[in-house]
Amino acid sequence: AIVEARAEGETIGEARGEAKGRVEKTQEAICKFMSKRFGIAPGEIMPKVKQMTNLEILDHVMEELFAANTVEEAQAIIHDGLGKSLQ
Template structure:
């Protein structure tokens, strides 16, 4: 390896700089701190990205549940359910939507459906 390094001026210069750098404790410490800061930033960005993706998936699930409820209301009760569908579109908690979905298919009337949606919590 040294033969290759000594034969290439660029590699030889880099090795010389590295040796000087390793002997200087202050410079080495500053370098290590910069590297740590870069790694911390990369980690923070990755964490934020993962959090954003998780939030996006949750919002997608909520949107799918809202669509399912509204499709059922429209198929079962037609245009008379438009007001109730608007009310459903304001529900953004997955737990509440889950409770509505569990019971909405048992609704025999629009009043039953409204009672189920109003008692979602």
């Protein structure tokens, strides 16, 4: 029983670690996209993006950013995502 509980705990820990890794990769991708597409320094946008920790919201923001035509649109998308994250 103890071995099973330990294995279950390790599995849960691994899943959390994988989810955190996906969140961090998506956050980095958003910052790189903003830098390459609109010339915004990653350090300028990263604090806002780091506040978004829900992978679904981050994925939605990333998808919406692909359709953004201006830096203002992109910043509004990030702002909206941040608002959803903080609810």
